[in-house]
Amino acid sequence: MSRTKSHEVFARAKHLMPGGVNSPARAFGGVGGEPIVFERGQGAYLVDVDGNQYIDYIGSWGPMILGHLHPAVREALHAAVDQGTSFGAPTERENGLAELIIELVPSVEQVRLVNSGTEATMSAIRLARGFTGRNKIVKFAGNYHGHVDSLLVAAGSAAATLGVPNSPGVTPGTAQDTIVLPYNNLEALDQLFAEHPDEIAGVIFEPVVGNMGCVPPMPGFLEKIREHCDHYGAVMIMDEVMTGFRVAMGGAQQLFGIKPDLTTLGKIVGGGLPIGAYGGRADIMGHIMPAGEVYQAGTLSGNPLATAAGIATLQTLKDTNPYPQLDSHTQLLEQGLTAAAAEAGIPTVTGRVGSMLTLFFHNEPVRSWDDAAKCDTARYGKYFWEMIERGIYLPCSQYEALFVSAAHSDADIAKTIDAAKDAMLAIKK
Numbered sequence: 001m002s003r004t005k006s007h008e009v010f011a012r013a014k015h016l017m018p019g020g021v022n023s024p025a026r027a028f029g030g031v032g033g034e035p036i037v038f039e040r041g042q043g044a045y046l047v048d049v050d051g052n053q054y055i056d057y058i059g060s061w062g063p064m065i066l067g068h069l070h071p072a073v074r075e076a077l078h079a080a081v082d083q084g085t086s087f088g089a090p091t092e093r094e095n096g097l098a099e100l101i102i103e104l105v106p107s108v109e110q111v112r113l114v115n116s117g118t119e120a121t122m123s124a125i126r127l128a129r130g131f132t133g134r135n136k137i138v139k140f141a142g143n144y145h146g147h148v149d150s151l152l153v154a155a156g157s158a159a160a161t162l163g164v165p166n167s168p169g170v171t172p173g174t175a176q177d178t179i180v181l182p183y184n185n186l187e188a189l190d191q192l193f194a195e196h197p198d199e200i201a202g203v204i205f206e207p208v209v210g211n212m213g214c215v216p217p218m219p220g221f222l223e224k225i226r227e228h229c230d231h232y233g234a235v236m237i238m239d240e241v242m243t244g245f246r247v248a249m250g251g252a253q254q255l256f257g258i259k260p261d262l263t264t265l266g267k268i269v270g271g272g273l274p275i276g277a278y279g280g281r282a283d284i285m286g287h288i289m290p291a292g293e294v295y296q297a298g299t300l301s302g303n304p305l306a307t308a309a310g311i312a313t314l315q316t317l318k319d320t321n322p323y324p325q326l327d328s329h330t331q332l333l334e335q336g337l338t339a340a341a342a343e344a345g346i347p348t349v350t351g352r353v354g355s356m357l358t359l360f361f362h363n364e365p366v367r368s369w370d371d372a373a374k375c376d377t378a379r380y381g382k383y384f385w386e387m388i389e390r391g392i393y394l395p396c397s398q399y400e401a402l403f404v405s406a407a408h409s410d411a412d413i414a415k416t417i418d419a420a421k422d423a424m425l426a427i428k429k
């Protein structure tokens with residue numbers, strides 16, 4: 001595979017943007033080498049600027065659950081663009097997207113649209129603080145909630161991959177009200193709430209972690225967070241930016257039957273355009289300005305293009321219910337990758353919920369960041385590049401989940417497993 005043009009474009013990008021990228025997760029820091037520059041996407045495939053085609057398992061880090069350039073999304077965008085791209089005023093499409101979110105996400109009674117997942121989590125923790133009059137927020141090591149200062153503490157995703165889980169620039173003053181606990185550890189939660197019964201404004205968490213690789217919640221973990229939030233009057237904030245409309249139509253809260261007080265959304269809710277949302281109990285959402293006094297705003301919030309793509313995506317998911325197929329395809333992939341590694345004598349374990357999957361180069365279950373940190377990341381890097389050479393585009397870090405889309409066919413999954421068989425043999429030494 002030649003990537004001469006990719007190399008040239010990226011060489012120019014390095015002079016123009018820090019590290020040549022607009023988000024560190026795509027910088028290939030966890031696998032070495034340099035990023036591939038893409039020209040277009042169609043269905044389950046991406047084509048780079050040199051004309052090489054790849055089966056895409058990143059899907060823009062989650063949003064493209066229908067695959068690239070889905071006809072319904074494309075048509076909705078064309079219709080919206082012909083009417084103007086931004087008004088900074090109410091539109092009917094905002095109602096349309098809000099209605100779909102409220103209908104589909106079990107706990108959401110009212111919603112506010114923002115421009116990214118980061119804005120959603122930042123606003124949700126401000127609301128939790130304003131609502132409770134308390135300061136402390138609990139988060140879990142290896143969970144990532146975007147680049148909100150106070151949540152860039154023991155953070156996952158590229159912050160973990162690139163070794164800055166506590167980013168420089170986050171002041172001790174900002175971080176002092178963030179309490180970090182180990183994921184899936186019930187005793188740690190018990191102890192914390194017993195020690196700080198009246199100080200905790202909210203607990204924010206990924207209900208299925210995608211940002212230290214895919215790590216499902218252990219039985220009882222989500223229930224324990226709910227129980228403590230109820231008992232101690234803290235706001236339960238389920239960060240469904242990644243899991244929302246991904247692990248089930250109603251997200252992880254529907255899958256696991258746990259109702260949070262607030263939910264944060266992003267990625268799929270915008271169908272590939274920049275958007276985020278937060279919503280939940282009407283009595284809490286009623287504290288947001290102008291209904292209440294907690295300030296939160298945005299010039300482009302509720303943008304006509306983003307809402308059009310979001311509506312088309314959610315409506316298509318609702319009409320077509322791809323979740324059984326997503327689950328069976330991803331299960332096949334999980335089994336195939338595991339078998340390929342085993343045949344080559346390489347120890348691996350998997351984490352999977354629905355169409356989120358990670359093959360960990362580790363020989364014990366991964367349940368927390370401490371477990372994930374022990375993975376053989378150098379071996380993951382070699383595997384990644386062998387798969388690239390075989391036309392399979394995987395996440396460029398052990399600490400990111402892969403996503404299967406509704407556009408992946410049986411043949412795509414089979415081709416990926418065949419590629420993994422060869423790749424595992426190649427990295428065996």
Ligand SMILES: Cc1ncc(COP(=O)(O)O)c(C=O)c1O
Nearest residue numbers: 116117118144145146241242266
């Ligand atoms: C769980 C989770 N929360 C929040 C975010 C932040 O979203 P964004 O990148 O759109 O700001 C991400 C992804 O980046 C995420 O995976």
Ligand SMILES: N[C@H](C=O)CCC(=O)O
Nearest residue numbers: 023025026061157211400
């Ligand atoms: N893991 C991140 C979000 O889910 C990856 C996206 C990014 O930060 O660029």
